[in-house]
């Protein structure tokens with residue numbers, strides 16, 4: 699069975715692009731069925747349209763959060779979305795949205811959580827002076843970047859790194875990590891035990 703993906707993105711959409719490219723060459727048993735954004739100008743929407751994927755553009759600054767989520771839920775249910783992927787989505791989802799897709803929403807975050815949750819994680823890492831940062835893919839719960847961690851990738855902070863140079867190296871790893879997690883979910887290879895994500899043994 700092909701995993702039907704609903705993507706939420708607010709910006710340039712390079713993570714979305716990585717998913718689109720991988721699904722196109724059959725690298726993932728998944729298909730992007732809809733891309734929604736709270737920013738009608740998001741480049742992510744253009745990337746979806748180029749592949750003739752359905753899009754939903756919502757003016758996040760002009761409609762209230764509840765209405766925005768209702769529209770997304772309606773569209774995602776209509777498209778029978780199995781997994782919601784937050785790929786640079788700059789809003790906190792409400793408990794109602796999360797309960798609709800409980801354990802079926804993942805997020806990519808550019809730090810090694812629980813360090814540096816929230817906005818500008820790469821800047822936070824540089825300012826703190828850590829020697830290692832990275833990225834995390836996690837299930838989404840009601841908190842800010844607090845859900846169960848699925849996979850993480852460390853990235854070394856180099857002498858002279860700026861927020862931009864670190865962000866660029868992390869982004870490269872984000873694309874790979876996100877695809878790896880979608881692959882694990884599409885193959886039904888992970889499950890939750892409490893808040894710990896475990897991988898099934900191949901003989902299970």
Ligand code: GRF
Pocket residue numbers: 707709710711712713714785786787806807808869872
């Ligand atoms: C990424 O760094 C992601 O971790 C964060 O927002 C950024 C989105 O990048 N949540 P893109 O829009 O996928 O290029």
